[in-house]
Amino acid sequence: MNSLIYEQDILTLYVKKDKVQQVVQYYKNFGWDIVKQTNNDWFIDLMDLTFARQSKIKNKDELQLLQIYMEEKLNTQAKLENYKAPKSFMLGSSVGLLVLFLIIIGIIFITKSSFVLGTIFVFIGISIAIFVMIIIPKLYKIEKLAHDRKIRILSYQIQKICKRAVMLLGDRNEEI
Amino acid sequence: MKKFSFGFNKIRKSGHIFALKVRTESNGLGVLKTFIVLLLIALQGLLLIFSYTYFLQTFKWYFIFSLCISILCCIYVMSSDYNGQAKSLWVMFLISCFSFAYIIYFLSDKHILFARSRMKYNRIYDKIKDLQPTPDFSVITDNKAKASCKYLYNAGQFVFHTNSRAKYFSSGVQLFDDILQELNNASSFIFIEYYIIAEGILFNRIFNILEQKVKQGVDVRIIYDDMGSHGTLKRKTKKKILSLGIKLEAYNRLVPIFNIALNLRDHRKLVIIDGKVAYTGGANLADEYINEKRLHGYWKDSGIKIEGLAVDNFTISFLTQWQFITKKDVDFIPFLYRGEKFEDNGIIVPFVSGPNYLYSIAQNIYLSEIANATEKIYIMTPYFVPDETITNLIINKARAGVDIKIILPEIADKKFVYIVSRNNAEKLMQYGVKLYTMSTSFVHSKVLLTENSAIIGSINMDLRSFNQQFESAVYVNNSSILQDVNIDFDNTLQHSKWIKDKNKKRNKLYFRLLAGLFNLISPFM
Incomplete structure (x- = not known):
């Protein structure tokens, strides 16, 4: 590895295992060839990827900038994939808790004191539950669509960056 | 990235929501050394405080003595070359905390602190003053450039070429x-x-x-x-x-x-x-x-x-x-x-600046170039903490219709200084200064470009660079270089976001208070 230092740039990445193939492909567009791939010493879901690239390449500045943009977009994409529908999940769980609370209160009222008040509570709880059961899937769908759209846009932007990188890199064997 | 796992390696997930992370090496030895140095310095600080308290109790006339010394320090400060803000801050501090403020003043005033070193530098300058021929300024046709070249020569013997x-x-x-x-x-x-x-x-x-x-x-x-x-x-x-x-x-x-x-x-x-x-x-x-x-x-x-x-x-x-x-x-x-x-x-004038010179060459040449500009002032800097003289000059220039663009980083290296820099730059927006931040980047370039000249070097637009640090830079008045710098500004602007009023950074209250305090004490730093 030491002799490589003077002619080649070395880049080491910690990559989520499910993203390894994708990352290798993306980095290839920037002239990075994978030279080592090992499991991470500390985390089971990570892999250490070592890439090498000729040190002197055409348009290195712009390639570096684009690469950093790509890294940022890849990470944003991963973040979005992890949190697919936070709003509907939050609404669903909080309303679910409210429904549960209303029904329990209702049952307590029915068994201990007022049958009418208890029935009203249970009715309201069930009504909200039915309403939420109808609305939440729709909300989830809308949210997921928006998320998927964002992810698709990011994918498109990454593809665009990669295309630009390939263009900038040109023929790697070409003399600078 | 690496964490202590107490022997339970590889049993947990990273937990970070990212697809990839670039490895950056860190040096553990540096941390240990910093800790030891800081610990020893803190111990000495404590020793100083104890000695001071003991001295205070045993010496009855101390308060009168310290008041007299503080007043003398105030007189010295008022006659020094500090700017107005620094002078008023020092006087306020010396009078309000007269029992110990003069000690801090003696320890931190660069004129006192660096007096012996400056004498040593002056001895070297005396020895080398005739090494370069006296320049003939009459060959410079542009009066603004001539003034800058004369200033750099008179301030530090930096000959123009x-x-x-x-x-x-x-x-x-x-x-x-x-x-x-x-x-x-x-x-x-x-x-x-x-x-x-x-x-x-x-x-x-x-x-x-x-x-x-x-x-x-x-x-x-x-x-x-x-x-x-x-x-x-x-x-x-x-x-x-x-x-x-x-x-x-x-x-x-x-x-x-x-x-x-x-x-x-x-x-x-x-x-x-x-x-x-x-x-x-x-x-x-x-x-x-x-x-x-x-x-x-x-x-x-x-x-x-x-x-x-x-x-x-x-x-x-x-x-x-x-x-x-x-x-x-x-x-x-x-x-x-x-x-x-x-x-x-x-014209090319390589020059340096530092506390070894009587005046801040870096600050004065920046001031002079900003003052000379009539069309544009483009600044690229990682930190933007100018004093009131530069701030007022920029405001006046913006009001006079000069195109002023400041490019700052989008990512901070020192979060607190960044917030102060953003605050300072955002305050200028109301006068017509355009503020940009380079996306996903840390702008570390230190460049000042006007229609007449460019200054490229290591000088940040902050008071530390102007007063406390040794800096190097080149003053150029060469059309092709000005064009190259202009192209770089254009390219950087393409990758930057124009900060408008609605995108102003809303910082937490304590950050804003701290930023205000930092601005207040910045002449001390």
């Missing part, structure tokens, strides 16, 4: 690629002065060449700032460098003794090769400056190369610093007058 050549680099990669190429051609001497020298890919590449050059008989001298390079350059590596025959000297060696002089830093970035070629700019000798290491997104930097007799300005500055550090007499003559004479390329 018209028969030298300059080349602008818009990134650390371009700059260091060129440096590596020129280092390979060195035949006589190589002088290197950096704030940060960090082990890594770039370090290996450069020292591989330096090792060969020393073997060929080239005189290689390196100055690094011990504070800046603290934790990035191991003792073992320093020993290895010395064993190769490279002369290595540290500026302001970091010692665990309570010493406010450590606040002064050698922030210069200089490479001088054979007295024929010289480089300066924002980039230090470390991997992040060439984007081999990822610290704060894309690292945007810049630099300039000069060729010809203009290099002598930097050679003299380097040898002055070398003589000051080593305390050994240096013969300057063998290292001078080696540059080639090129055809007229416009």
Whole structure:
């Protein structure tokens, strides 16, 4: 590895295992060839990827900038994939808790004191539950669509960056 | 990235929501050393406080004595060359906290703190004052450029050159690629002065060449700032460098003794090769400056190369610093007058600045260039903490219709300073100053561009750079360089976001309060 230092740039990445193939492909567009791939010493879901690239390449500045943009977009994409529908999940769980609370209160009222008040509570709880059961899937769908759209846009932007990188890199064997 | 797992390796997930993370090496030894130094300094601080309290109890007349000393200090401050803000702050502090404020004043005033050092520098300047011929200013037709050249000559004997050549680099990669190429051609001497020298890919590449050059008989001298390079350059590596025959000297060696002089830093970035070629700019000798290491997104930097007799300005500055550090007499003559004479390329003035000069050359030349601008003022800087003089000047220029653009980083390296910088720049927006932040990047370039000139170097737009740090830069009034710098600004603007009122950063209240406090005490720092 030491002799490589003077002619080649070395880049080491910690990559989520499910993203390894994708990352290798993306980095290839920037002239990075994978030279080592090992499991991470500390985390089971990570892999250490070592890439090498000729040190002197055409348009290195712009390639570096684009690469950093790509890294940022890849990470944003991963973040979005992890949190697919936070709003509907939050609404669903909080309303679910409210429904549960209303029904329990209702049952307590029915068994201990007022049958009418208890029935009203249970009715309201069930009504909200039915309403939420109808609305939440729709909300989830809308949210997921928006998320998927964002992810698709990011994918498109990454593809665009990669295309630009390939263009900038040109023929790697070409003399600078 | 690595965490202590207490033997339970590989049983957990990373937990981070990211697809990939670039590895950046950190030096554990640096952390330990910092801790020990800080601990020892804190112990000495405590000892000082105890001694002071004891003194206070035993000496009855102390309050009258301290009040008298504080009043004398106030008189001295009022007659000093501090700006109005600094003067009023010092006087307020000296009077309100008279029992101990004068001690802090004695410990931190650069005129007192640096008096002995300045005398040593002056002795060197007396010795070298006739090394360069007195310039003939009548050849400069542009009056604004003539005034700047006269100022730089009178302030620090920096001679202007018209028969030298300059080349602008818009990134650390371009700059260091060129440096590596020129280092390979060195035949006589190589002088290197950096704030940060960090082990890594770039370090290996450069020292591989330096090792060969020393073997060929080239005189290689390196100055690094011990504070800046603290934790990035191991003792073992320093020993290895010395064993190769490279002369290595540290500026302001970091010692665990309570010493406010450590606040002064050698922030210069200089490479001088054979007295024929010289480089300066924002980039230090470390991997992040060439984007081999990822610290704060894309690292945007810049630099300039000069060729010809203009290099002598930097050679003299380097040898002055070398003589000051080593305390050994240096013969300057063998290292001078080696540059080639090129055809007229416009004015080039390499200059340095620092607490060794009576006035802040960096601040004054910035002021003068901003004052001279009538069409545009473009500033690229990582930190924006100017004093009220520069701020007022920028406001007046913006009101006069001058196109003012300030490019700051989007990612902060020091969060607090960044918030202060953003606050300061955002305040100027109401007067018509356009503020930009470079996306996913850390802008570390230090460039001032007007329609008349450009200043490219290591000078940040902050009071530390102006007053406390040794800086290096090049003043250029060369149309092709101005054009290159302009192109770099245009390209950077393409990758930047224009901050409008609605995008103003809304910081938390405590941050805003701290930022206000920082601005208030900034003249002290």
